[in-house]
Amino acid sequence: MAAEPHGIAFVHHDWELACDNTRTCRAAGYHPQPNDEDDGDSDTDTLEKALPVSVLLTRKAGPHQPVVGELHIGHYGEETTESFPGKRSLTLLIDTRPVGQVTLARGHWIASLAPGQTAALLAALPGHGNIQWTDGKRTWKLSNKGAAAVMLKMDEFQGRLDTPGALLAKGTRDERDVLPAVPAPVVVAPGVPADADRVRLSTPDLAALRQALAASSGDECSALADPAGGHSIHMRRLSRTRLLASTTCWAGASDVAEAYWTTSAMPPFAATLVTTNGRAYLQGKIDASRWAGGFDCMDIDEWTWDGKRFVQTRKGTTGMCRGIDMGGAWSLPVIVTDVRPAPVRP
Template sequence: MRRSLSLLLLVVVLPAVHAAPAEAIPSGLEFGHEDWTLACDNTRTCRAAGYQRDDGDSEPVSILLTRPGGPGQRVSAELMLGQYEETTLPKQLQLQINDATPAPLQYDADAGTATLSEAQVSTLLASLTRISRIVLIAEDGRRWTVSDRGASAVLLKMDEFQGRLGTPGALVRKGTRAEATVLPALPVPVVTVVKATPTRPADAALATSTALRAALAAATSADDCAALHPDDSMFADEGPQQITVQRLSANKLLVSQNCWRAAYNTGDGYWVVNDHAPYHPTLVTASAADGDVRSIEQAHKGRGLGDCWYTASWVWNGTRFVKTAEASSGLCRLVAAGGAWQMPTLVSEVKDAP
């Protein structure tokens, strides 16, 4: 159940919807192969990240390719040198692809990041579809090598998701199909978050209700919330976990409690329930890290080193909690604390109700 970001190879294909409400628009796609990973969001923007070989001997580095959805869209590229551990970043940086002459990059020495020119992006993309050597060279001779393993598979999946296969703009399988046939970009869905009704004194009394706790346990599996089923879990000697109750509306409450603990993550459960029996709990998530009465946040490390994360968010729209964001920070490769990139599969615009 607990997700390791370095192993996220799940593929979820976004259907061609155009007028669906925000609540009905699913996440996009996640895919990975070897040293490359891909995340495409619900607007059909795709981001592919490549890293050094995972052999323990290569210097940490990552390149991010971004391409919006829709016909005629170009790929942009940026890179980040490894800086998870204390290091002296170079003052200048050059890019060498295969045996070409190294070319200077638009490099930010303070951040250890660079942006590739259009010409450099074109050369890089042409190289990644076959065996290639991508090296960053510092003025003092230090080198960082980006692996090409998995790049072709990831770029092919990007083309497939964006509907570019067989078109002149495809990255891998180019063809003569008209560019106008590429799937259009989708709009960013707008989700309106509404104010919650003030919690009443009687609501807090439900925190000790055995009937409410029983309803939560009946509606939630031990895999999702071990603390609700303590007999066979780490919570066996702790007794019931504290329940927090907050009012959402005239007849709905938000209840929460700790659900599970792992080596470097914890998860809280959040449910929407009726304010009186029968409670009919609806689980929002059993893996939250934080939340208030209008929003719930999830944030988990992919591993204890904290160089890769998974995040998600939900907001209350007056009827239900709607997932508004979902993202990872890429592979666990010690590029940066918190991960090198933000790679969403779900994006939205959240607005307060007037």
């Protein structure tokens, strides 16, 4: 991790961790599931009725960095917000002991936790503490199953093991030994020709292109193996010497995936595969993000043209598919970048 850190993703029971390439870590926990085993809670009816809720714990890299906590009350598929009061106050209870309140305005389902509440959560999560939020009528319970493993993994990734600031494995090692934050890589994105500027090839050149694409993708895109029944290949210009080729790689009942390659502008079209799971291309960016389950979580993938190649500029998820929110509960990246337009030449 000392040179170029790579992000990690880790899931254990009801908790997950995503640490990105700047060494910022985000841990998300959720309500307990009815099929949890060895939960210590034998009240199956309570588990089946658990209201969806999630907590996000974010910590930047470097010595003496605090943990920032946020609460997200699940409301995916719920009735319109007009039926709720203008403001709703929720009391945090840890083993029935009140630890302050959070306030949610109508139509807003995410609230920041006070530093004292976050500290109380961090102390309760590794054990078997009963963590709840209640408005007096409804109660949202947070599972701590898997939290200890996620907290330990976060300490390990950020180099905090055996330091006073570790979440779990505290010790006396100097806090200055904690790994520092790393700036997000800068990707300079030059302008590309308009998407309408399609490149048209002769029949012999198209056959050579299809052969080059098939050779570079192997078995990853079987549609290329059938020239007669395969999908059309679309060509766009990226620069004077490089082209972008794409074709439908697979199609399901409700989803389609496009394969994308960069190629030389002339035969024999030396091809480099970018992805076989693409969803859309627009102005130098390939989006391969798609729903992971239903419409309450997504996998995020994006590549940006830097003038020579496509660089992955975003990768992550929106969290577990737990019915928290349309599109997911949080942003949990493992790759972040600083994409900047190329300077305009005078």
